[in-house]
Structures are given as structure tokens and as C-alpha cells.
Amino acid sequence: MAELAYVNGTLSAIESARVPIEDRGYQFGDAVYEFIASYNGTLFCLEEHLDRLERSLRGLDFSPIPRDGIRKAILMLFEKASISRAGIYIQISRGAAPRNHLFPKSTSPQVVMTIREVEEKPAELRKNGAAAITVEDFRWGRCDLKTVQLLPNVLAKQKAIDAGAFDAIFISEGIVREATSSNFSIVSGGGIITHPLNQNILPGITRMVIIDLCKELKIPVHERFFNTEELFRADEAFLTGTVTEVLPIVQVDRRRIGEGRVGPVTQRLYEALRERAGA
Amino acid sequence: MAELAYVNGTLSAIESARVPIEDRGYQFGDAVYEFIASYNGTLFCLEEHLDRLERSLRGLDFSPIPRDGIRKAILMLFEKASISRAGIYIQISRGAAPRNHLFPKSTSPQVVMTIREVEEKPAELRKNGAAAITVEDFRWGRCDLKTVQLLPNVLAKQKAIDAGAFDAIFISEGIVREATSSNFSIVSGGGIITHPLNQNILPGITRMVIIDLCKELKIPVHERFFNTEELFRADEAFLTGTVTEVLPIVQVDRRRIGEGRVGPVTQRLYEALRERAGA
Numbered sequence: 001m002a003e004l005a006y007v008n009g010t011l012s013a014i015e016s017a018r019v020p021i022e023d024r025g026y027q028f029g030d031a032v033y034e035f036i037a038s039y040n041g042t043l044f045c046l047e048e049h050l051d052r053l054e055r056s057l058r059g060l061d062f063s064p065i066p067r068d069g070i071r072k073a074i075l076m077l078f079e080k081a082s083i084s085r086a087g088i089y090i091q092i093s094r095g096a097a098p099r100n101h102l103f104p105k106s107t108s109p110q111v112v113m114t115i116r117e118v119e120e121k122p123a124e125l126r127k128n129g130a131a132a133i134t135v136e137d138f139r140w141g142r143c144d145l146k147t148v149q150l151l152p153n154v155l156a157k158q159k160a161i162d163a164g165a166f167d168a169i170f171i172s173e174g175i176v177r178e179a180t181s182s183n184f185s186i187v188s189g190g191g192i193i194t195h196p197l198n199q200n201i202l203p204g205i206t207r208m209v210i211i212d213l214c215k216e217l218k219i220p221v222h223e224r225f226f227n228t229e230e231l232f233r234a235d236e237a238f239l240t241g242t243v244t245e246v247l248p249i250v251q252v253d254r255r256r257i258g259e260g261r262v263g264p265v266t267q268r269l270y271e272a273l274r275e276r277a278g279a
Numbered sequence: 280m281a282e283l284a285y286v287n288g289t290l291s292a293i294e295s296a297r298v299p300i301e302d303r304g305y306q307f308g309d310a311v312y313e314f315i316a317s318y319n320g321t322l323f324c325l326e327e328h329l330d331r332l333e334r335s336l337r338g339l340d341f342s343p344i345p346r347d348g349i350r351k352a353i354l355m356l357f358e359k360a361s362i363s364r365a366g367i368y369i370q371i372s373r374g375a376a377p378r379n380h381l382f383p384k385s386t387s388p389q390v391v392m393t394i395r396e397v398e399e400k401p402a403e404l405r406k407n408g409a410a411a412i413t414v415e416d417f418r419w420g421r422c423d424l425k426t427v428q429l430l431p432n433v434l435a436k437q438k439a440i441d442a443g444a445f446d447a448i449f450i451s452e453g454i455v456r457e458a459t460s461s462n463f464s465i466v467s468g469g470g471i472i473t474h475p476l477n478q479n480i481l482p483g484i485t486r487m488v489i490i491d492l493c494k495e496l497k498i499p500v501h502e503r504f505f506n507t508e509e510l511f512r513a514d515e516a517f518l519t520g521t522v523t524e525v526l527p528i529v530q531v532d533r534r535r536i537g538e539g540r541v542g543p544v545t546q547r548l549y550e551a552l553r554e555r556a557g558a
Contacts, residue, residue: 029428101433148306152421
């Protein structure tokens with residue numbers, strides 16, 4: 001078992017892996033990424049992550065990269081590292097070229113990956129739920145593309161931790177968008193309410209799986225906008241994401257959500273997700 | 280005369296300079312930058328650029344970096360490269376650490392620089408003026424900090440070039456903000472109207488110098504919001520920036536601004552700036 005880095009086909013220790021200073025990911029944030037996790041030696045939703053990666057690449061007009069090549073590289077890294085519960089981070093930048101805002105004419109995308117053991121969320125958070133704060137959504141206008149334009153997410157997450165909470169939830173025009181690295185949903189009247197897919201939120205893979213699981217479990221799902229008032233009146237609330245899985249949010253801005261403890265719908269979805277993933 | 284890179288004190292050719300893949304500038308865009316130009320062997324507005332760099336670093340809660348150390352490194356690089364008309368790019372990231380949104384506890388800022396000959400704007404643009412398009416401002420909410428959250432700027436600049444124009448001007452709530460790497464001003468009734476300093480525009484060094492020059496030249500300056508209607512009614516319009524200097528914009532969205540050619544106020548300010556800079 002070994003943590004590894006991959007840079008355009010070359011494997012190394014993560015600490016020694018390097019990219020050119022004029023990689024556009026470094027100077028412009030001109031790069032997209034994915035994070036894929038495995039359970040018991042099997043990658044979860046690999047094809048769905050590749051779908052989204054392709055969507056992000058297309059959305060930024062990157063030169064095409066054969067999907068088969070990316071898949072092969074991921075699987076090679078996964079096999080070499082031999083980590084049963086692995087997290088694979090994949091970042092693809094537009095290329096390296098002398099600094100200029102314009103797309104460079106003669107460069108090819110740079111593919112960088114790391115593989116590590118997944119850092120699990122604290123058991124205490126899963127048992128008792130987590131607290132969140134709300135922050136004004138000051139991110140850019142294309143949050144549906146999974147890019148490294150993440151500084152606002154970094155600042156909001158740090159603000160949440162400094163306030164003694166676990167995460168921050170972005171609000172714009174009164175509408176509840178999502179958290180700093182997870183989608184956000186509420187439970188109300190036995191059904192789930194979650195922000196519809198548009199340019200303000202990431203089309204989360206776990207969000208998609210949860211919606212599918214809700215169909216199986218006969219839990220109604222409403223993909224529609226909801227505001228902070230509705231959030232504070234909700235019975236339950238939870239985050240979804242690749243590492244977050246389904247994480248209960250029991251307090252927002254120091255106000256209790258529902259009973260202020262992990263609710264039955266959230267718990268059921270967490271268990272169903274873990275089962276689906278082969279955990 | 281040699282183009283050079285600097286990475287935490289080490290000099291090399293630009294092409295061979297590298298940073299760790301887990302530099303936060305690469306994975307989060309968690310980095311700030313400056314671009315300083317020289318004229319005839321003298322750096323222009325070095326202290327003003329250092330002021331702004333410190334402001335950006337503070338605005339993101341970076342660990343403090345002694346200003347003297349940064350200045351010394353810049354001057355060392357400038358002397359070594361011995362380029363009379365140089366452009367020095369300075370990028371400082373929060374540090375390198377295993378990927379996690381939270382500020383890392385034990386890392387120090389990474390300082391990367393490059394020095395090159397300045398790529399001058401085409402003489403034809405200076406003579407006849409340039410065209411611009413307007414685009415909806417879809418950047419993040421802290422454009423006053425000079426960070427590498429530049430993907431929207433990249434996409435807008437490319438869109439402008441694809442449309443046969445030179446640059447794109449960001450508009451939000453009908454208000455004219457700035458261009459993709461320059462501030463934007465109009466001339467109306469003999470005076471200058473330019474967006475006031477707030478979180479929607481970069482506090483441009485050249486913008487500041489131009490305002491100062493206007494005082495000398497007895498040209499009235501109004502720092503206030505203006506909308507696209509006012510832009511289209513303006514007598515002149517121009518960009519300001521370190522490499523842009525003062526660049527006339529004579530057409531926006533295929534509509535002529537004023538007479539559709541370089542106006543007298545713009546030309547006077549360009550010449551005054553060049554003189555101030557010792558060009």
C-alpha cells in the first residue's frame with residue numbers, strides 16, 4: 001500500500017511531484033478536477049465521475065482528452081497504490097505556456113493525480129450531526145463546472161471552522177445553494193428538497209445517487225429552490241459528497257434544525273448509500 | 280540579458296522552474312500576484328505594487344512575509360536578468376500541504392517570480408484604438424484582491440478575441456466594472472468617470488497614477504458608478520493597466536464610442552503616463 005502521485009504518466013511520491021510554474025492551473029486556476037473514492041477495493045461511480053470530468057473539460061473548451069486514457073491511468077494508479085479505501089484526486093489543466101490570458105495555441109492538457117487513504121469524517125459528527133454557518137455566496141458564476149476556482153470555498157470553510165462549526169452554506173438572493181465541498185438538502189414533510197441543477201451548484205455525484213436511492217425507498221424528492229426560512233423550518237438537513245457521504249447538519253447559525261439531532265430520513269439515506277457503495 | 284524564474288530563492292530558466300503539485304496555488308487558486316514593469320532600466324511604481332501585494336496577502340490571511348525580503352528578491356532578479364524593459368510576475372501562494380480546504384497549520388508562503396521582456400501592445404491599437412465587447416460579470420465577489428481566481432477573465436478575454444475584439448468589459452447590475460486585466464474609464468464632458476474602489480474592481484496602480492496625472496493636468500475625475508448607456512454616450516473610453524498603459528477603446532459591442540477614434544484626453548493621458556514612467 002503506497003500513496004502515489006501521477007504527473008502526465010510518471011509516478012512518484014506525492015511530496016516530490018512537481019508541475020511547471022507556468023502550468024495554467026497555477027497562474028489562472030485554469031483547471032478542472034474530480035475526487036473519486038473506493039470502498040473495499042472498488043472505485044465508486046467511476047463512470048459518473050468521468051462523465052462529469054468530460055462535462056467540465058467541454059465547458060471550458062479544453063482540447064479533447066480520450067476518456068479511455070484517463071480511465072486507464074486512474075485504474076493503473078489505483079492498482080499500483082493498492083489502497084482499499086482510497087481517494088483519488090485528478091486535476092487536469094489546460095496546459096503550460098508563457099503567461100497570457102488567451103488559450104495557448106500549442107500546448108496539451110496536463111494530467112495530475114494523487115492517491116491516498118480516505119480521511120474519514122469523525123465518528124462523532126456522524127453520530128450527533130454537524131453545525132454549519134451561512135455565508136453570502138461570493139463564488140463565480142459557473143459553480144456547475146468542477147474547477148479549481150476554490151478560494152471562496154477555502155475562505156468560507158475556514159470561517160466556519162473559526163466559528164466552531166463544520167461547514168459553511170452559500171446563500172445568494174436568499175436562496176440556499178450548497179456547502180463548500182458538498183451539496184446541501186433539507187427534509188420537510190417526509191420528502192427531500194434540494195437545489196435544482198443550474199450554474200450555481202455542482203452537479204454532485206452523491207446527490208444524484210441519493211435521488212436515485214430516494215426513488216427506491218419511496219421518499220419524494222423535490223428539486224427546487226428553497227430559502228433560509230424554509231431551511232430553519234426543516235425537519236432535517238444534510239450534506240452529500242464523495243467523502244462527506246450523507247452527513248447530518250443539525251444546527252445552522254446556532255439555530256437548531258428540527259430536533260437538533262440526526263433525523264430518520266438522513267440516517268436511512270446514509271445507510272442506503274453505504275450499502276450501494278459496498279462499504 | 281536573460282529571462283529567469285525565481286522559486287523560493289532559487290533562480291533557473293523559466294521552463295525548468297517547478298512547484299509541488301500540492302502548492303495551494305495549484306489546487307485551490309489560493310495565491311495572489313503582482314506584475315511590475317520597468318522602463319529604461321527602472322521599475323515603475325515598485326512600492327505601490329508592494330503596497331497592493333501586502334493588501335492582498337492580508338485580505339486572505341496569509342502568514343506575514345517581510346516586505347523587505349520581497350523587495351530584495353525582486354531587485355535581485357531584476358539586476359540578474361538585466362532587461363531594460365522588463366515585466367516581473369510575482370506569485371505568492373499560501374503554501375504547499377496535503378489537499379484540504381482549511382488553511383494548513385505548518386507551511387509557509389511560496390514565492391515564485393518570472394522576469395521577461397515586456398510584450399508591447401501592437402502599435403496599430405495605440406494609433407487607432409481597440410474594440411471591446413461587454414460580458415456579464417461572472418467573477419467572484421473579491422475582485423479587489425489580486426488573486427489567481429482568473430478563469431472567468433480567461434474565458435471572457437478569449438470570447439473577445441473570438442469575436443474579433445481586443446478585450447471584454449465586465450458588466451453587473453447594469454454597472455460597467457472593468458476589463459479582463461485592466462481598469463476601464465470613460466471621458467464625458469471633458470472629465471473622466473471611473474468606477475469607485477470597492478470589491479468589484481481591482482485597485483489598479485495605473486488607475487491611481489492616471490487620477491494623479493489628471494490633477495496635474497486639471498482634468499476633472501469622477502469616481503462613481505456608470506452604466507452601459509453612459510458608456511455608449513461617452514466621448515472617449517480607455518483601459519488602464521501596467522502593460523495596457525492607457526489604451527483607447529473606440530468601439531464596444533460594435534458600436535462606436537465618441538468619434539470612433541483615439542480622443543484627445545486619452546492621448547494626453549497616455550503621453551503623460553509614459554513621461555511619468557520615464558519611457
